[in-house]
Amino acid sequence: MPHHFAEIAFTPMVKKVQEDLGSRASYARMEHLPHAVNCRLTDAEAGFIAARNSLYMATVSETGWPYIQHRGGPTGFVRVLDAGTIGFADYRGNRQYVSVGNLMTDDRVSLFFMDYPNKTRLKLFGRVKIVGSDDEVVLSRLEMPDYRARIERGFVITVAGFDWNCPQHITERFTPDEVRAAALLRNRRHLRGARGGLGFSERTIAALLGHAARGVTQRYIHIDEALRFAADMVAGEIAAILDQIERTGRPSRSEHEVGLVRADRGP
Structure with missing residues (x-):
């Protein structure tokens, strides 16, 4: 087989x-x-596709020339409809319609789904059915509810085959959100490890790392308004320390921060 x-x-x-x-x-x-x-998507392929926010799609024109287009959208914009079918909404773009025109004469596509941070690539062959804007039932399964863009059509792709690629020669790239998440995780670990040096109590560290500055004490229902106000002020100071860590990789021991340490320890 x-x-x-x-x-x-x-x-x-x-x-x-x-x-x-x-x-x-x-x-x-x-x-x-x-x-x-490699003709029916498993949970591994379905999960990988659902976690992507872009893909590359190749089509071929009636003159035989290949054309590759980048497609992007919110994470999960490519929907796994079942083990043999995926699809996504086609939103209005530059209106060249090269891919759409190619698919009118040849319904075959080749897709690349890339996970650059983990150097992983999923390749997929399929055949496309173009769904018109009047097919509300199908388009409702493809649209992203919170994505504000006009849907012109849908692409429903029957999977013909797929394969995973080795990570060799895939360059690691990261989105701004991935960079921010990594920086936040690093800074949280740094502050936890440095709490003794900074002098903050476990309670303050837990509050300041677990909440945004404005609502830092929302989960602590027994704290009165005065303490709530003070904690929110300290949260703003911690934000400055986090900025310092992002710039230099380590917290500074300025007089201002020493004052925070003393305030946290009490008189």
Whole structure:
């Protein structure tokens, strides 16, 4: 039984090149499996696709030229409809309609889903059905409720085969949100480890690391308004310390921070 991705990708000429360059034997094993594989999405593929906020989609024109387009949106904009079908809403863009035009004469696509931080790539072959704006039932399954953009059509893709790639030569890249999350985690760990040096109590550290400055004491229902106000002021000072850590990688021991330490310890 076939490995569905290999069955599509390994054409006779590709197999000849593999043979000439010495890799054919290892890939030939993919063609003699006890059952068909890589044609139905498992939880691993479904979860990976749902966690992406972009993809690359290749189509081919009627003149034979390939065209690759980047598609992006909120995380999860590509919907896994079932084990054999994915889809996404097509929002109004620059109105060139190159991909849409290509799909009118050839419904085949090749998709790349990239996870740059973890150097992981999922490749997928499929056939596209274009769904018009009048098909509200299907489009309702593809739209992102909180994404303010006009839907022109939907792409529903029947999975023909997929494969995971090795991480070699994938450059690590990070979104601003991923960088901010990593910096916050680092700073939280840094402050927890440095609490003895800074002199803050466990109570103050827990409050200041667990809440935004304005609502830092919302979970502490037995604190009176005066203490609530004081805690919110300290939260603002902690924000300055976090900024210092982000700039230099370590907290400074300014007189202002020493005053915080003393205030936290009490007279």
